[in-house]
Amino acid sequence: MSQTPPAPPAEEAAPTLEGPDGPLSAHAHDAVHEHPSDRQYVKIALILGVLTALEVFTYFESVHNLGDAALYVILIVLMVLKFVYVVAWFMHLKFDSVLFKRIFTAGVVLALGVYLIMLTAFRIWGV
Amino acid sequence: MSEVANPPPAVTAPAGAGHASAAHPPTNTGMSHNKVAMWLFLGSECLLFGALISVYMFAKSRLPAGEIGPLDVFDIPFTSVSSFVLLMSSLTMVLALSAITRGEERGFRVWIVATALLGGTFIAGQVYEFTVFYNLGLGYTTNIFGSAFYTLTGFHGAHVTIGIVMLMSALVANLRGRLGPRNAETVELIGLYWHFVDIVWILIFTIIYLFPQ
Numbered sequence: 001m002s003q004t005p006p007a008p009p010a011e012e013a014a015p016t017l018e019g020p021d022g023p024l025s026a027h028a029h030d031a032v033h034e035h036p037s038d039r040q041y042v043k044i045a046l047i048l049g050v051l052t053a054l055e056v057f058t059y060f061e062s063v064h065n066l067g068d069a070a071l072y073v074i075l076i077v078l079m080v081l082k083f084v085y086v087v088a089w090f091m092h093l094k095f096d097s098v099l100f101k102r103i104f105t106a107g108v109v110l111a112l113g114v115y116l117i118m119l120t121a122f123r124i125w126g127v
Numbered sequence: 128m129s130e131v132a133n134p135p136p137a138v139t140a141p142a143g144a145g146h147a148s149a150a151h152p153p154t155n156t157g158m159s160h161n162k163v164a165m166w167l168f169l170g171s172e173c174l175l176f177g178a179l180i181s182v183y184m185f186a187k188s189r190l191p192a193g194e195i196g197p198l199d200v201f202d203i204p205f206t207s208v209s210s211f212v213l214l215m216s217s218l219t220m221v222l223a224l225s226a227i228t229r230g231e232e233r234g235f236r237v238w239i240v241a242t243a244l245l246g247g248t249f250i251a252g253q254v255y256e257f258t259v260f261y262n263l264g265l266g267y268t269t270n271i272f273g274s275a276f277y278t279l280t281g282f283h284g285a286h287v288t289i290g291i292v293m294l295m296s297a298l299v300a301n302l303r304g305r306l307g308p309r310n311a312e313t314v315e316l317i318g319l320y321w322h323f324v325d326i327v328w329i330l331i332f333t334i335i336y337l338f339p340q
Contacts, residue, residue: 086326
């Protein structure tokens, strides 16, 4: 006795809304994800302010006793943290399509790679 | 094609619950082509500023002893305030986008003007800084450090200025009724550009001003 395989569920048609210049896509995933609330944005800005204050603190002589290598590490970590916070939260890369993340990361990595090679070729690193 | 009776605006979200991305016409990828193009543009801008920062590092390392350099001109406390101002403009920008996405046009106008004012304050600070440096003897052609420094920070300042023009254009379009919640994506794109300018300054402030000289 042959069994009929269950029919696949019919795909739901994405609702389409009319905009001033034609239909608007409501199914697009970047239109569905919720973004942070205003309160969360303010929290991120406060974190960025604190990170900037920490960066500026390294300017003072007492911190310079740590040595240049330690200062470089501290400043790079703080800089990267600020960069990531702005890109992820304010530019919504944390919530948007992964394609945008890949495009931007490709630009950053390419720029870093090309110019690290260039600076190495010119012996910028004090060796 | 199913029609939704009395559809709510696609870009409206409950107050206080954050906001959704702006709606856009249907595309094959499901993503806004304008946004893809903006991200591609920003990716290419990374290369531009990467080149300018590299040239600055190269120039600084080749500065002959005794010539006017970073230690003679930089005023870190002043530049720190400028950096903080630009950083906070990113907050007002994202609040402007949040407001227009929720349909709060008055809030949008307030935040967009605040963003432009903070950007203008940053530019005013840069003009003041350039003037002070020039009076201290650092012109564009004084030495290799001056050329690289003015080129890098000047390019960044030009980007901020273009951003201010975009913000003001968005404000005028909104006042004329041509920019509202339905096309909030335009504000989102301006916001992406503005935040990019901010992250470039995050790099410049640390690498150019704060790294041990």
